[in-house]
Amino acid sequence: MRHFPAWFVACLAAVTASASAPSCSADSKCPEEYPCCYSGQCGVGTYCLGGCNPLESYSLDSCTPEPICKNQTYSFTSLDNAILYDHYLGNSTEYDWVYSGYPKIQNESLWLTMPNGTTGSLFALNHYIWYGKVSARIKSSRTQGVITGFILLSDDLDEIDYEWVGYNLSSVQTDFYFQGVQNYTNERNAAVTPNNTFEDWHTYTIDWKPDVLEWTIDGTVMRTLTKNSTYNATSGVYQYPQTPSRLEMSIWPGGSEAEGTGTIEWAGGLVDWDSTDIQEYGYFYAQYKDITIECYDYPTGTVVKGDESYVYTSDTGLSSTIEVSGNDTVLYNFEDTGLNMTAGSKTTASNSGSGSGSGSGSSSSSGSESTGTGSGESKKESAGSRTSSSETVVYCGM
Numbered sequence: 001m002r003h004f005p006a007w008f009v010a011c012l013a014a015v016t017a018s019a020s021a022p023s024c025s026a027d028s029k030c031p032e033e034y035p036c037c038y039s040g041q042c043g044v045g046t047y048c049l050g051g052c053n054p055l056e057s058y059s060l061d062s063c064t065p066e067p068i069c070k071n072q073t074y075s076f077t078s079l080d081n082a083i084l085y086d087h088y089l090g091n092s093t094e095y096d097w098v099y100s101g102y103p104k105i106q107n108e109s110l111w112l113t114m115p116n117g118t119t120g121s122l123f124a125l126n127h128y129i130w131y132g133k134v135s136a137r138i139k140s141s142r143t144q145g146v147i148t149g150f151i152l153l154s155d156d157l158d159e160i161d162y163e164w165v166g167y168n169l170s171s172v173q174t175d176f177y178f179q180g181v182q183n184y185t186n187e188r189n190a191a192v193t194p195n196n197t198f199e200d201w202h203t204y205t206i207d208w209k210p211d212v213l214e215w216t217i218d219g220t221v222m223r224t225l226t227k228n229s230t231y232n233a234t235s236g237v238y239q240y241p242q243t244p245s246r247l248e249m250s251i252w253p254g255g256s257e258a259e260g261t262g263t264i265e266w267a268g269g270l271v272d273w274d275s276t277d278i279q280e281y282g283y284f285y286a287q288y289k290d291i292t293i294e295c296y297d298y299p300t301g302t303v304v305k306g307d308e309s310y311v312y313t314s315d316t317g318l319s320s321t322i323e324v325s326g327n328d329t330v331l332y333n334f335e336d337t338g339l340n341m342t343a344g345s346k347t348t349a350s351n352s353g354s355g356s357g358s359g360s361g362s363s364s365s366s367g368s369e370s371t372g373t374g375s376g377e378s379k380k381e382s383a384g385s386r387t388s389s390s391e392t393v394v395y396c397g398m
Helices: 262-268 276-281
Strands: 011-015 071-074 082-084 097-100 102-106 111-113 120-127 132-139 146-154 160-166 171-177 190-191 202-208 212-217 220-226 245-253 283-295 309-313 322-325 369-371 392-397
Touching: 071 322, 102 120, 111 120, 111 245, 132 146, 146 283, 160 202, 171 212, 171 220, 190 220, 245 283, 276 283
Parallel strands: 082 097
Antiparallel strands: 011 392, 071 283, 097 120, 102 111, 111 283, 120 245, 132 202, 132 283, 146 160, 146 245, 160 171, 171 190, 202 212, 212 220, 220 369, 309 322
């Protein structure tokens, strides 16, 4: 699943008061002034714009609404249409992408890099996808402990994954989760031919419909999941990914000493920071190009009250309770929340300034489960275990 590497969920800064910032869960929701960030802490700040869990917040509208899907093909020739995560205030019409770390453009593709001793890079789409087909040509990173990701992740932690573990260049792992429930038996390996995911371009596709989900490689369906096969008789719920999700692409050190033992084992061991790529380039890297987003129609019965954003209307977090609204997605500043998005002084977003990496980002428009070749299971643990903070306001970083 989404392993929440420590760098990703770490809080960038904390401020002002002495009382502890509470952690959040379905049974212990956040106070009114702070929504629930992906780090499992109540707070406000940069990553809460793309990582606020409404089901664990004070109310469903504590989180800002999320921008709706946009049909688009992205061919990376510069980094003019992305913005550092700590400068983005929710205006997806101005920037399609948000990033942290060290992205670069080279050979007409997006390179996500992980320099020696760092925690890697993340590049995320600001337009959420609520059923659709997502495709990209990808060359993975390599070396044990180095992880490449191409995933869909929702605010209430529904998830659909492609993940490459650097010690295995002959296959890719596919996975899915419902509301963050950790069920590692959902993971399957899909063989890739020619069998070198680092040297060869391959097209990886997630075709996500309300009743069936397919993982496709180079036009061949490698795995199929039906919604019916995910029914949980105890809860009476289909544990199928079903809420608006954001595309995230990443490279990160699953084999970092900061990670849990299970994550390190899953990643193939500790990262060798003296390996070939570090010696030759000074960084590990994964390459992405020709990213295509095709948005599907809303599910039958969806309440549509606008064309700007998705909002949750029930703490069940089920597809049938998602509403398409005309609500704005832009905050005045990083201390505002969905309950009052214009409470403080207005801040103008900028793609310049401090932050990890350099540059800014660009695009141009233009009933059962069956598996493909290969399967595998790994025991791994979430690196994003919930911890408390000694401060009141937590700025949740990307």
